[in-house]
Amino acid sequence: MEETVITSLPRRKRFSLGSLFTKKDIPFAIGCPALVWHSLFFYLPLLIMILSSVFDLSESGSFQGFTLKHFLAVQNVAHFRIIFKSIGIAFLTAILCFVIAFPCAYFLAFKGGRYKTLLLFFLIVPFWTNFLLHVCAWFFVLERNGFLNNLLLSLNLIGEPIHFLNSFFAIILMMVYHYLLFMILPIYSSLEKFNLFLFEASSDLGATKLQTFKRILLPLTLPAIRLGFLLVYIPAFGEFVIPELMGGDKAYYAGNVVSQYVLGNYTAPLGAAFTLMGACILMVSIGLLLWIFKRISKSLGGLSV
Template identity: 40%
Template sequence: MREEKRGGWSLGLAGLLAPAALWLGLFFLAPLLLILAYSFGTSGVYGGITLGFNPANYLKVFDPLYLEIVVRTLVIAVANTLLCLLIGYPLAYFIAFRGGRWKSTLILLVMIPFWTSLLLRAYAWVVILSGNGLANRLLQFLGLTDEPLNLIFTTKAVMMGMVYSYLPFMILPLYAALEKFDVRLKEAAHDLGAGRWSTFWRVTFPLSMPGVIAGSILVFIPSAGEFVIPNLLGGARTVMMGNLIQQQFLNARDWAFGSALAVMLAALLLAAILFYVRRVGAEKLEGV
């Protein structure tokens, strides 16, 4: 009887997992394997690709021109993650410990940007930072500048747009981790003579590491693959790997090199995340 029950449970579990496995297989694993196969192919002169084994696509990534874009992408992604952490942690801390009856309202305000498209939010920054935009008008009204400043199509503009877009991805995991925090631990630390900063660095921050790790991963991964914000706010001056991959597929029609870039980006992200988790400690991901 138990064997039949176990078999029934196994069959039922397989039935539940089958739709998700089929979906992931068709729309995640199959395209990933196709891109991997394309990365070793040879692109035609007028588009198209011939499958084979051509590792030169990967060696081309180490050209100084493309290597500069890879380094720039990683630097911007790391900087965006750090800025989101520096801005998001105090806000999440305030909502968790000082929000009171306004917690739900404040979390709702954090989530409001999700109600609109990323493309619309990026275009809003174009309006704000353009030569005749709100930022330049305000600076001239306050008498800080006599003529419009070059605020758009710069790395700073890209950083502002990315921090604005991905800040909620940092705040929400941090809030979830801090909300579970036992306030009695802070009281015990104070009773033992620890000051506010000592309590924060030795008690609060270590116990909020699950939120820090989750938020960092949620911000770093899409930041490294971002192409909409750099395209609108950075232009040709701030090309990232996402823009380069897009150009190779749509403009240059070099599908093989574009696929190699995509595989390299995925490998770099995976290596960076594994290194980060191993350094911090995988056990701290529990409860995220």
């Protein structure tokens, strides 16, 4: 009877990421998908936009010949007026958001108690729905036979319905509603980490509530206010859906100009040039805002931001 000899087969190595990457390569491997995403959907479109602004486009869409005529065409008084009007409405939106957001964030951080998480949830949950649904809901509130007019009529504050839609008021109201959360969350995050013993120490030293707010609370939350201000100010500058839906044909802002140029026939290079011109003016205004925040911080005696 023959004996069968069983030979052990060599073990197969398990596959692991460590066999492909060293420890030095792991950060790059983790960040690579984000880098590819930004390259395809941010840097590449940005490069195409820049090239479109300084080259002629053929009927096939290819670039032909370097030119600055697109920048010269968009440099007129009407376009500059639209850009500065967009900066104005973005700044006003950021100011109103701050005025509303700071008390809300203060209440959530210090007065919310055990209901803090629930209140924060109710604050965020409306933004899980589609943005156009919010706009449609505000149509029912602001129309002539809507909730707001009926409320004012029932309180005898007005004699006849007011036409709120297609107005500057409707644009500002919708802009503040849409961007308010971007101001509340940074301020709330800063206030939640605030050391309450500083209030007690300030009170023991004889400071009033106004002095405590000016010398302690405001300087320490100023970086969060600056962040929230930029999170509102920058996207509000390029907003075009809200002015178009809530402002009607009279509302004409930077985002509307870009959308009309880009969607027009053979006018995309003008849209690209206008976008770059508006972006340069926007960056100058952002630098001015940061300088203002730095001056405010120094005047309050806080840390520079």
